Amino acid sequence: MKIKLFVVFILLTLGVSLNSYSDEIKFEKGSFAEVLALAKEQNRIVMIDFYTDWCKWCVELDNFVYTNPDVAKFANENQINWKIDAEKGEGPELAKKYNVSGYPTILFVDYLGTEIDRIVGYFPAGPFLKSMREIVDGSNSMITLKRKLVENPDDVIANFKYAEKVLNYGNSEEAKTYFRKVMELDKYNQSGYADDAELYNAMFTGKSEEIEKWIQKYPNSNMLKSAYSMVAETAFMENNDYSKARKYYDLAFEKFGRDDDELNFSYSQFLLTKMYSVYKNENASKEDIEATLKCADECLTLVKGSINEGSVYYYQSEFYMRLGDFENAIKAIDGALEIHNKKSYQEQKEKILKKRDSK
Template identity: 25%
Template sequence: MKHILFFISFLLFQMPFGFSQKKGIHFSKKEWNQVLQTAAKENKLIFLDAYTSWCQPCKRMDKQVFPQKMIGDFFNKKFINVKMNMEEGIGKNLQKKYDIFFYPTFLFLTADGTVVHRNAGFLSAPKLLDLGKTALNPDNRLSAFETRYTKGERSPAFLKKYTEVRKAAMDGTHGAIAEDYLATQEDWLSKDNVKFIFKYVDNTDSKLFDYMVEHRTDFQKIMGQSKVSGKIENLIYQKIYDEKGNASLDELDRLFKKVYAPQQAEKASMRFKLNYFLEKKSSEKYAKTAVNYYKKFPPRDPSELSDVAYNFYELDVSNRKMMKKALKWTKKAVKKSPSFYNYETLAAVYFKLGKKRKAIKAAKKAINLAKKAKEDYSETQQLLDKIRQS
């Protein structure tokens, strides 16, 4: 009897695990060539989840979407499902072959490896289900649009829809289709076309970008000034940064000159470089840029100069001439606003210049002001201790 009870308990313990395993998508563990053979044998499309180990939306798909029963019921029945890391093994080859740049990317392929539909980015369960159904529909999937386009179809309605489908594929090819659509339009500044351009422009070297910049005022009336400015700047930053987070500053200057009036372009470029050099901890470049920037564009509030002067200290700027400039800024800020923070910066700059007595005096003044204002002065106390011990 005990053995029977133990066996029943064992089954009950195992059931939830077994059921949970069957609920979601079953991803094949076979080699890629075997997956293709299975697809051919069963006359099914392949659903490929192209992911990377660092992709957060990919992990969300794994936890929130793929395990759902309705997704498993549909995809397990209709497709041969496979997951593949695009940075390992055969995944590297597929990434190049299918121009996969965004993750996750979902490919639907025939048994010979031909893509019939694709999409990218996190999708909710209902949207993933719709995607799967679209992939199974020969008239609505991406390959159908490609065929119609190749055969010469160029009606505005078709091109507009094809742009949408191509954009969802996230393979960087929708821009040409968008331009084809606009070529059918007499008025690019109609409300619908402005919204169309704003939605699909994604390249600073495109006709759509040039047109948006040239007609910025018209776009701002429809989309709003902050949205248009944000869109332009985001596209510029997207263009200048490489995969390692390094920016092409020459390209930045070129693009800012393209989108802004000369003085505004210079100011925006120098401001960007200030933040960039600070982020990269390039002390001498930061200091030189700061001196040039504030010489051309003096701030209304001297406390801004005090903040920059403190950055000189934290970045350990070695150029004494630059540090004396920082001292001049800080004294001006203290005179205008004798605050705790400005005196703290004054102490740090004096310390960097080797003026120990003046640094101690300024640090004590900062601490006294902080006490009166009931502000945290622990970092200033650490600075004072450091000065005394030097």
């Protein structure tokens, strides 16, 4: 029951990985029809990875989730895995058929092509594996939850899990209805899910104070980590309150440790958002820029080796250029270009050199 923070995201690269069975997911080649036939033959479901050339989070998924030994082992042993570029070949038609509009989207279907469930956006390896297991064993798939709600519309747990599913799909209005129903059905939190629904309800207000009230009310909840992150991001997005956001991330790290992958991912996205806000502010003060450069240094320790490393170097190059430190600006943009030689980075270097030479 983790809340996906900041971004709804997932990344994949082109090509098929057929390396070590235990270290990477094996993706089948062939057409959709051929993959479905294989699924029927082996009596397995199919995981379809919809990606695009430009989806940076798809790259992250490939590099950090699909190479996780536990994720790869489970996927290779329990399902047929297949990738499709949503903008090429069969991709556009399949994306339309299954109403796929954001990338990455990970679809799970049976051998007839009937959708079982989907994972939308990027999740670190742990939460991704948890979702995949629940879909494959049927314990928490969309199809299973819909059936449970037909059989018993007042099933508290099914209502809660269905609400989380539709929220993950991007339908917050429908999710609100089901979270409210959980709170109405279980006023005394006998199921252990009403307090979680109450947290989501606080999140929907968009006010960090409402989430803080929830934390005070439920200091020992299993959703506390998510709540800390939610206060932080809401405070920053609501009032640009960087100090409050940092306070709650510090509290989260103190309680859950600096090695928590989900927390580190959330924090890195927060730092990137902070950098972006200063980057977009052409009137940012020297003090703000210098403080944000410190954020960039911290963020680099969290995103090293990921696609976001290039983004941090790009922001650094802009901030150093604004401060007139062209040597470090060039060094930073060269770091970004080394990771990804894309047009925007090339143009940024040209801008830095032009500004330096005009001095």
